[in-house]
Amino acid sequence: MSENIAVAQPTETTGRTAAQAAAEERRNREPLVFGGLLEAEGWALAPITPRDRVHFRTDRELPLAEFRAALPAGVTVTYDEGDGLYRVDGEPGSAEPLAALVRSWCAAGGYGTVGLRPETGVRRRAPRDLPPAFLSDLCRHYCRVSLKRLQRNMSTIRLHLPDNDDIDQQVAEWVLKAVSTYDETKSVPFGAYLATQLSKWVHDLGRNAYGRTAADTENKQQKAVASFTAEHQRRPSEKELAAYMGQSVATLRRNSQTVATLNGLRNLQSLDGGADAVEFVVPDSAEVPDEIMGEAEQTLLSHALTAACAPDPTARRDQRAAQPNVLGWATWYLTTWGGQTKTQLSADLNTSVRNMNVHADRAERALKERLAEHG
Secondary structure, eight states: OOOOOOOOOOOHHHHHHHHHHHHHHHHHHSOOEETTEEHHHHHHHSOOEEEEEEEEEESSOOOHHHHHHTSOTTOEEEEETTTTEEEEEEOTTOHHHHHHHHHHHHHHTTOOEEEEEEEEEEEEOOGGGSOHHHHHHHHHHHHHHHHHHGGGGHHHHHHHOOSHHHHHHHHHHHHHHHHHHOOGGGOOOHHHHHHHHHHHHHHHHHHHHHSHHHHHHHHHHHHHHHHHHHHHSSOOOHHHHHHHHTOOHHHHHHHHHHHHHHHHHHTHHHHTTOOTTSOOOOOOGGGHHHHHHHHHHHHHHHHHHHHHHSOOTTSOTTSGGGSOOHHHHHHHHHHHTSOOOHHHHHHHHTSOHHHHHHHHHHHHHHHHHHHHHHO
């Protein structure tokens, strides 16, 4: 008895699919070309080099043009607005002289420096040293690659950068940052290096906004307040605390609001009076960023109101400003968020509406001053 065994014959479609797969594999293995140069050739034209660097912050912003003009030729200055950090880069062996020059220039101009620290052997590359066409094509390619890779982190990113344009700009900044720190001598492809750094930078995005940094900031502020109070037997004003910590008032206020936002978001459930075991509706994932940003705005406003009603530590004890404006705070808070009318509140607090209005007006004036100063 004969047995027929069916043998699959290669069809034209199967052959074409296999050919396409093979071609795709070859393309993936071929070196990338940017601006007419192989990627390895481009890096070789601007190798990473060691340099000395001075990091520091100041109590107020420096006039960068004047500051750069006062430094020796070949020294570069960058300023990170987010961290308020200045970086001065010079040739190897110049760390200490540059640190001394920065200290003397800032002291002469009345600028206080914070955390000034020289560092030697920092390995960096200036992106502008790469051929322009090479850098342009490389950034265009790796920005697309990065956006695809970051899709799994997009919910986290959108908490901090809700607009697509902002996300594109942040990714481009990350690619340039990787370009400046990539060491072509370590035999690691740039794409692999960038992928590793992206995961760290996404983590830092949340960390800098509401994570470990906020806790560190709160701890430093509490220590500074305790130290000032022990020294002067009273709590410091905003200006005094800023000077004591070597920060500008704007930076201190921004940090305080970040801490208040974090604490407010943590305590939303308890403030609403609900027990932990009570079931509540979780918003759709697409709505989470809007939900959180809305709550953050509320906590910022309530923080500003509380600060506006706090006692002025510089006022004399017999002055009204030295006492907390509790009635003004209660009037604003309970009529804005508590759903009560002033008539109802007047009966509950056993005071006149006129008295409530006087204290609420005081709170409103202070609140407007704070909001105007902040933004």
